[in-house]
Amino acid sequence: MGDDNLKTWVSDNLMSLLGYSQATVVQYIIGISKQASSSAEVFSKLEAFGFPSSTETQSFAQEIFGKVPRKASDGLNLYQKQEREAAVLARKQKDISTFGC
Structure with a gap:
């Protein structure tokens, strides 16, 4: 997935999950996903950031972990x-x- 496509995908999901999207938040989410060793770690960091502890957030964590280059x-x-x-x-x-x- 290209960098611009990934940013757009993350931005769209942030709108769905949080009701807003900002470029710095998109970059932060991509950054933690690149550094994480598992989707569970991404989910944990998203919760700490203020994402709801829901199946939607867990699904997002799994998807982004699979999409980011590593x-x-x-x-x-x-x-x-x-x-x-x-x-x-x-x-x-x-x-x-x-x-x-």
């Missing part, structure tokens, strides 16, 4: 790792079907 140990973010694994699996399935197994 470096993995091999330099790939989670999405890129999943994409690579899916490509390897697809190749294996194609090889199996080619050999008629």
Whole structure:
């Protein structure tokens, strides 16, 4: 997700959850999400910031944690790792079907 798209998505969700959105708050939320090690940590920080303790906030925390870019140990973010694994699996399935197994 591009940086501008992510900011817009966060801003839209802030409007839905809090009834307002400010650029500094959007940047703060993205920042804590990048530094967090889990969606539960994001949720905890959002609660401390004043978000309601609700399933909507928990869902937002899970979604933003999945959307923000994060470096993995091999330099790939989670999405890129999943994409690579899916490509390897697809190749294996194609090889199996080619050999008629």
